[in-house]
Amino acid sequence: MAGLGLNVLGDLEVLRGGAALELPPSRKTRGLLAYLALSDRSIRREQLCELLWEIPDDPRGSLRWSLSKIRKLVDDEHRQRIIADRNNVGFDASDVEIDVRALHRLVQTGLEGVATATLEQAVQAYSGCFLEGLDLPDLQDFHTWCIGQREQASRSQAMLLRVLVERIQDKPEQAVHYAHRLVTLLPYDEAARAQLIELLLRLGRKPEAEQQYRVGLQKLREVGSADSGLLYRAWHSRDRSDSGNAVPAAAAVPAAVDCSLVGRDREIALLASLVEALPRAASASVVLIRGSPGMGKSSLLQLTAALARRTGAAVLKARAFESERIRPFAVWNDALRRALPDNTTSKLLSSGERITRDQAFASLYEQLCEQTRRQPVVILFDDVQWCDESSVSALHYVLHMNRRLPFL
Secondary structure: OOOOOEEEEEEOOOEEOEOOOOOOOOHHHHHHHHHHHOEEEEEHHHHHHHHOOHHHHHHHHHHHHHHHHHHHHHHOOOEEEEEEEOEEEEEOOEEEEEEEEHHHHHHHOOOOOHHHHHHHHHHHHHOOOOOOOOOOOOHHHHHHHHHHHHHHHHHHHHHHHHHHEEEEEEEHHHHHHHHHHHHHHHHOOOHHHHHHHHHHHHHHOEEEEEHHHHHHHHHHHHOOOOOOHHHHHHHHHHHHHHHHHOOOOOOOOOOOOOHHHHOOOOHHHHHHHHHHHHHHOOOOOOOOOOOOOOHHHHHHHHHHHHHHOOOEEEEOOOOOOOOHOOOOOOHHHHHHHOOOOOOHHHHHHHHOOOOOOHHHHHHHHHHHHHHHHOEEEEEEEEOOOHOOOOHHHHHEEEEEOOOOOOOO
C-alpha cells in the first residue's frame, strides 16, 4: 500500500507514493479534509455542518457529498481512514504523514542537537502558510480555527528559523536568506529585524540595511511600541567598519521631540488625572480620542501608556489594521499576547479548537478580573475604526461586565 501524506503548509496537497492527487474543486470539501485530519477525535455531524455550511444549503447532504469525495482520496482497499456513523465523523491519521505535525514534533523535541543540514531541510519542507488561500473568511468558526492553526505553525516556523540563523551567523551570505524569511514571518519582531540589518551590513549591502532599519521603525510605530534600541544599535554597527570604532552596547536612542503634543495641555491633564486616580477607582473609565490624521491621537496613547507604567498599572496595548478586519478578536489577542505572553485567553483563541463567542467573552472577562486583582489595568486601542466586529463586541461586553473594576 502506497504511503499517504497530507501537506497543509502552503497549498493543500494529498500525496500517495509521493505523487500529488487531484483534489475536489470545492474549497469547503478541502477545508473539511484538513479539519478532520488535524482533529484528534471524532466530530459530531451537526458540528461539521455548522462549521462549513449554511442552513438553507442542506448541510447534511453537502457533508455526505464532501465525505464521499474525501474517501476517494484517502481510503484504500484494505484501510478505511474516514470513520463515520450516523452521528460522528473521524479521520484515522495514524499512518498519514502530515507536514505541520512533523514541524511541531521537530520543534517540541528540541532543536539544539539537530544537525544544521537537517534544519535547512526542515525550513525548506515546512515553509508555507497554513492552508494558504483556504481560510474561508465568510465562515467564522472555520476561519477562527484556521487562524489559530496558522499562528501555531508560524511560531514553530519562526523557532526553526531563529535557531538556524544563530547556527550559521558566521556565514552571513547563507544566514541572510533565512533572516529575510524570519522577518517576513515576524514583521514586528525587533530582534529579528536587527539581526537581518547586521547581516546585511556585514555583506556590504548598506542600502538594503538602511531600508530595513526604516521599515523596522515604521513597524514599531504601527503597533505603538517604543524602540528598545536594538534597531538603532544594529544600524549604527556600520560605524565599526566605517571608522573602526565600535558603538557602545548601551548606546542610547536619541529621544525625538513629539511636536504633535504641543498645545494638548488640557487633554494631557485629563488623561493624567484618570491614570493617577486609577488605583483608588471604584469603577471603569472610558475615553474616546477622535480627530483628523496627524493631530496626535497615537502620541496621546503613547503618553498614557508611559503614565500608566509609572503608576504601576498594567498596560494592554494594540492597534487595529484595516487588512486584519477578518481576524477574530484581533486587537484583544495582540494586546494580551504582548503584555501577558502566557495568558489563557490567547491560548484559547489560538488553540485551533472550535470555540463559541461566549467562551471567548467569558475567558476575556476572567482574564481581566484576574489582572485587576493584582493591579489596575489600562487598555489602549489605536485606530479602533478598523477593529473587527468580534473585537468591538468584546469591548462592549468588557465595559458592561467589568464596569466596577479599576480599569481605563
